[in-house]
Amino acid sequence: MTSFQRGIKRVAIILVYIAIISVIATALYYLFRAKPTCTDGKRNQGEEKIDCGGPCAKCEEIPKIENIQILQKALIPAGPGKYDVLVKIKNPNALFGVAGLDYSLNFLNQEGIIVEKRDGSSFILPAQTKYVLEFNIALGEKPESFVFNVRSFRWQKFSESEEPNVVVYGREVSLPGSIGEPTQLKAKIQNRSNYDFKKVTTKVVFKDVEGMPVAVNQTDSNDVRANEEREVIFNWNTVLPKNIDLQSIEIEPEVNAFGSENFMKKYGSPEQYQSYDVDDAK
CATH class of the missing domain: 2.60.40.3230 (Immunoglobulin-like)
Known part of the structure; x- marks a missing residue:
């Protein structure tokens, strides 16, 4: 066997060893590697984005707000x-x-x-x-x-x-008969929802005949139970404009449903x- 042939034989043996080692290493890698999941923080199994889409849950689109x-x-x-x-x-x-x-x-x-x-x-x-x-x-x-x-x-x-279902009804307005008497507004609110609320804030807006706000007020009702009725009273000690439109009074019950x-x-x-x-x- 010539030296050239011996060199070829050595190269062939080395390549065989490399091939065997590569096969064993590849087998060990796939045997012991962690299987891809939808919570591994990687895009490694055909997901559209990291850990969503494809075999995982649908990717949530960022909403237009x-x-x-x-x-x-x-x-x-x-x-x-x-x-x-x-x-x-x-x-x-x-x-x-x-x-x-x-x-x-x-x-x-x-x-x-x-x-x-x-x-x-x-x-x-x-x-x-x-x-x-x-x-x-x-x-x-x-x-x-x-x-x-x-x-x-x-x-x-x-x-x-x-929205929480709180309604307003039975409003009564008392205008001052003389200087120094307050303007007073009474109304009733009812919690017609199925939930108890820690606080219902009722706001009122008086407007003039042109629709412009001329007086505001608010009051709180605490611990309003489901279907409970409450009376709310508003007083103004300052003199209000004479051109108030009593038909356009807005009374707005407000509930912080987050609470x-x-x-x-x-x-x-x-x-x-x-x-x-x-x-x-x-």
Whole structure:
């Protein structure tokens, strides 16, 4: 056997050993490797994205969520140097609400300089239109304008959209017969839902004949049971405008359903999505 033939034989033997080792290594890899799962944080079994799609659960699409809309603003005299604020907002999303809606009110003078600021917090349910009210803000002179800003918050998804069923009826308005007597509004609310609520906030808006808000108020009713009826009473110690339209009074019961465990068990969903500043440029 020539030296060339011996070299060929050695190469052949080496290749055979390499092939055998490769087969054994491959077999051991597939024998002992962890099987792909839908929770391993890898896209390794034909998923559309990591751990979803294909053999795994359907990938959830990031929903298109619209910003909260500001429908109306009003600055209402509430005594010497004091003002109440009304902001009407709308949530156009049918299945998304916000539990912690933090906002700020910036009051501006003629030069656009902030002369006073107030922060607050509210909430908004899916497809809800509601009033945000602030009371007795000491401003001295009436500001030129104010800006309502909603800061960052998280949307929470609902499986269904249904507002708590609290109704208003039996309203009675008592206008003052003489100077110094308060204006009073009485009404009844009833919780016609199947849930008890820790608090029902009832808001009222008086408007003039042109439809502009001229007086606001609110009161809280605590621990309102299912099907329970309560009387709510509102008093204004300041003199209200004479051109109030008694036919256009709005009374709005409001329930923070996020605080009702039973309500959220039925309608709530664990998905949450970040949102950001909503600026009122008006």
